[in-house]
Amino acid sequence: MKQKILKLFPLICGLIFFAGATNFSLGQEAKEIVKSDMDTTVSPAVDFFEYANGNWLKHTQIPAAYSGWGSFFILGDENLTKLKNILSEVEKNRHEKKGSSEQLVGDFYLTGMDSAKIEEDGYKPIQKDLDDINAVNSLKDFYHELVKVQLGYSNPLFSFGSGADAKNSKMNIAQLYQSGLGMPDRDYYLKSDSNTIAIRNSYKALIEKSFMLTGLNSEQAAKNAEDIIALETQLAKASMSRTEERDPKKIYNKMTVKELINLSPDFEWNNYFSLMDVSNPGDINVAQPEFFKEISKVIKSTPLSTLKEYLKWNIIRSASPYLSDPFVEANFNFYGRMLNGIKEMQPRWKRVLGTINGSIGMELGKLFVKKYFPPYAKKRALDLVHNLMASLKNRIQNLEWMSPATKKEALKKLAAFTVKIGYPDKWKSYKGLVINKDSYFGNVLSASIFNTKKDIAKISKPVDKTEWGMTPQTVNAYYNPQNNEIVFPAGILQPPFFDPKADDAINYGGIGAVIGHEMTHGFDDEGRQYDAQGNMKDWWTKQDEEKFDNRAERIINQFDSYIAVDTLHINGKLTEGENIADLGGINISFDAFMKTKEYKEGKKIDGFTPAQRFFLSFANIWKIKNRPERLRLRVKIDPHSPEHYRVDGPLSNTPAFWKAFNVKPGDPMRQPEDKLVKIW
Ligand SMILES: [Zn+2]
Numbered sequence: 239m240k241q242k243i244l245k246l247f248p249l250i251c252g253l254i255f256f257a258g259a260t261n262f263s264l265g266q267e268a269k270e271i272v273k274s275d276m277d278t279t280v281s282p283a284v285d286f287f288e289y290a291n292g293n294w295l296k297h298t299q300i301p302a303a304y305s306g307w308g309s310f311f312i313l314g315d316e317n318l319t320k321l322k323n324i325l326s327e328v329e330k331n332r333h334e335k336k337g338s339s340e341q342l343v344g345d346f347y348l349t350g351m352d353s354a355k356i357e358e359d360g361y362k363p364i365q366k367d368l369d370d371i372n373a374v375n376s377l378k379d380f381y382h383e384l385v386k387v388q389l390g391y392s393n394p395l396f397s398f399g400s401g402a403d404a405k406n407s408k409m410n411i412a413q414l415y416q417s418g419l420g421m422p423d424r425d426y427y428l429k430s431d432s433n434t435i436a437i438r439n440s441y442k443a444l445i446e447k448s449f450m451l452t453g454l455n456s457e458q459a460a461k462n463a464e465d466i467i468a469l470e471t472q473l474a475k476a477s478m479s480r481t482e483e484r485d486p487k488k489i490y491n492k493m494t495v496k497e498l499i500n501l502s503p504d505f506e507w508n509n510y511f512s513l514m515d516v517s518n519p520g521d522i523n524v525a526q527p528e529f530f531k532e533i534s535k536v537i538k539s540t541p542l543s544t545l546k547e548y549l550k551w552n553i554i555r556s557a558s559p560y561l562s563d564p565f566v567e568a569n570f571n572f573y574g575r576m577l578n579g580i581k582e583m584q585p586r587w588k589r590v591l592g593t594i595n596g597s598i599g600m601e602l603g604k605l606f607v608k609k610y611f612p613p614y615a616k617k618r619a620l621d622l623v624h625n626l627m628a629s630l631k632n633r634i635q636n637l638e639w640m641s642p643a644t645k646k647e648a649l650k651k652l653a654a655f656t657v658k659i660g661y662p663d664k665w666k667s668y669k670g671l672v673i674n675k676d677s678y679f680g681n682v683l684s685a686s687i688f689n690t691k692k693d694i695a696k697i698s699k700p701v702d703k704t705e706w707g708m709t710p711q712t713v714n715a716y717y718n719p720q721n722n723e724i725v726f727p728a729g730i731l732q733p734p735f736f737d738p739k740a741d742d743a744i745n746y747g748g749i750g751a752v753i754g755h756e757m758t759h760g761f762d763d764e765g766r767q768y769d770a771q772g773n774m775k776d777w778w779t780k781q782d783e784e785k786f787d788n789r790a791e792r793i794i795n796q797f798d799s800y801i802a803v804d805t806l807h808i809n810g811k812l813t814e815g816e817n818i819a820d821l822g823g824i825n826i827s828f829d830a831f832m833k834t835k836e837y838k839e840g841k842k843i844d845g846f847t848p849a850q851r852f853f854l855s856f857a858n859i860w861k862i863k864n865r866p867e868r869l870r871l872r873v874k875i876d877p878h879s880p881e882h883y884r885v886d887g888p889l890s891n892t893p894a895f896w897k898a899f900n901v902k903p904g905d906p907m908r909q910p911e912d913k914l915v916k917i918w
Pocket of ligand 1: 755756759816819
C-alpha cells in the first residue's frame with residue numbers, strides 16, 4: 239500500500255514513469271528494424287518519431303485495460319505471464335517451510351486469487367481499524383491512530399522514514415517529507431480549468447461512495463468528502479511544487495528535534511516519535527519546512543472529527559484495491575478510468591501479481607533470476623557499460639565550455655560510478671514477515687507494516703550501499719546520486735532494449751542510449767550537485783556553473799515549446815534532468831558505437847546504414863502510444879517527456895543524426911544554431 243521509496247528518495251531518476259506494474263520480459267524475439275512499423279511518407283528530417291513508428295501508431299489499438307501501449311507495456315505484459323508460470327510451478331511443488339520465498343510468494347498469491355472469500359469479507363478486514371478511529375475522543379488518541387495508519391496504510395499529513403544524509407551519504411538519517419494528498423499532485427486541488435474540476439468532482443464522488451460502502455448515509459458521506467477535500471487543499475497549498483522539489487538544496491534542511499518543534503510547535507513531535515518507536519531520531523531532514531509549519535496549524539485548528547474522518551479515508555482509499563468488488567470498482571473508476579483513461583480492469587491474477595511485486599517483490603525476483611537471467615547477458619551488458627564510460631570520459635575531456643578544474647572533478651566522479659547489473663548481490667531479508675493462507679488483505683497489510691518498520695529501523699545507521707531501489711524484474715533503470723551508482727535491473731536487459739544476439743546498431747541505439755542516459759544523470763541539473771562520494775557539494779567553478787545553466791536554459795525552452803496533449807505544453811523545468819539525460823545518452827552511445835567494427839565497415843542492412851539503424855533502434859525503444867488522459871496526468875507529475883519528444887527532442891540537437899538522415903539547416907529535426915543544445 240505504501241509507496242515509500244519515491245517519497246523519500248525523490249532523486250532516484252528512473253528511466254520511465256510507470257503507473258503501477260513492475261515488469262519483466264523474456265523470450266521476446268530479437269527485433270531487427272521492422273520496416274512495416276515505419277511511415278516512409280513522413281520525412282525523417284521533419285518528424286523522426288513518425289517516420290520510424292508512424293505505421294505502427296496508426297494501426298495499434300491500446301488494449302482496454304491499459305493507459306498506453308508499446309515497448310515498455312508489451313515487455314511488462316509478457317513478464318506477468320512469466321511470473322504467473324513461476325507461481326504455478328511453486329504451486330505444484332509446494333514449499334511449506336515458513337519464510338521461504340516459495341511459501342511467502344505462494345501463500346500471498348493463493349489468498350489474492352480467493353475471490354470468493356474476498357467478496358464474502360467485504361470491508362471486514364479494515365473494520366477494526368475504522369472502529370478504533372471512531373473510538374478516538376482526544377488528540378492524544380489521534381496520534382496513536384495516525385501512527386498506525388502511517389505504518390500500514392498510507393501517509394496521511396506527511397511521510398516519515400529514513401534516507402541518506404545528503405551531505406554525508408554514508409549515514410541514514412530521519413526524513414520528514416510532505417504528503418497527505420489523495421490526488422496525485424497539488425495542482426488537482428488548486429487549478430480551476432474544466433479538466434481539473436471534472437477530476438476533482440470525481441474524486442469527491444469517490445470519497446462519498448467509499449464511505450457509503452462502509453455503511454454511512456449519503457448525507458454524512460457528502461459532509462466527510464467536503465471536509466476531507468478542504469483539509470487536503472490546505473495541505474496542497476502548503477506543498478512544494480514538483481519543479482521546486484527538483485532542487486536538492488531546497489529539500490535539504492537538517493535540524494534537531496528541538497528545532498523541528500520550534501518550526502512546528504503544535505504537533506506533538508516527541509509523542510509522535512516515541513509512538514513510531516524512535517524516541518531519539520537524532521537530526522532530521524525536514525524536506526519542506528513551510529509544509530511542516532502548516533502541519534502545526536492543521537493539527538491545532540482542524541476539528542478532531544475531521545481529522546478522524548481523514549484518517550479513515552486514508553485507510554479506505556489505500557485498502558480498496560484489496561477488498562471486495564464494490565471497493566475495487568469505485569477505486570478503479572477514479573484512479574484507473576478518470577486519471578489514466580483505462581477502460582477496463584486488469585484480470586485478477588495480474589493485479590495480484592502487481593501487488594506481490596509491490597509488497598515482497600524481491601522474493602519474486604529471487605525466483606525469477608534463478609530461472610531466467612543468463613550470466614552471459616550480464617557480461618555483455620557490462621562490456622557495453624565500460625565502452626560507454628570510456629566515451630563519456632572522452633567527451634568530458636573534450637568539452638570546450640568546461641574549465642580544467644571542473645573537468646578534473648567530473649572525471650573523478652565518473653571513475654567512481656558503481657555499476658549494478660541484473661540483481662542484487664545480497665537479497666533483501668524478509669525475516670520475521672508472516673504471510674499466511676488466511677487473508678489477502680491481511681497479507682498486504684503485514685507486508686506494508688514490515689516494509690515501513692524496516693525502513694524506519696535504518697535511521698542513524700550506516701547506508702547499505704548494496705541495496706537496490708528497484709526489483710530485478712522491473713523494466714526500468716536508475717541513477718542514484720547519493721550512491722553515485724547506475725543500476726540496470728535484469729528486466730530491461732531484454733529485447734527490444736538489449737539482445738546479446740543482436741548486432742551493435744540495435745544494442746547501442748537501444749540499451750546503449752539507456753545506459754548513457756543513466757550516466758548523464760550524474761551530471762544533470764540535480765546530479766551535478768553531488769560529488770563522487772554521493773555528497774551534495776559544490777565542486778563546480780562559478781563560471782562553469784553559469785555556463786551549464788545557460789546551456790540547460792536552452793533545453794528548458796525547447797521542451798517548453800512542445801505540446802503534449804490538447805493545449806498542454808510540456809513543463810521544460812520539470813523535465814529538464816530527463817531531457818538532458820536523453821540528449822547525453824544518445825551522444826555518448828553514438829560515440830561508443832562509432833568505435834565498433836560494424837560502424838566502421840558501414841555495411842547496409844535492409845537498405846539502412848549502421849548509423850541509420852542506430853537511430854531507428856533508438857526510436858524503436860520509445861514506440862509507445864498513450865491515452866490522452868495519461869498524457870494529461872504525466873504533464874503534471876512525470877519528469878519524463880512524452881515519448882514522441884524523447885525521440886524528436888534530443889535528435890534535433892544531434893549532428894550525427896542530421897548526417898545519417900541528411901537533415902538540412904531549416905529542417906524541423908535540426909535546431910538552428912542559436913537554439914542548439916550542447917551539454918555533455
Ligand atoms: Zn532518467
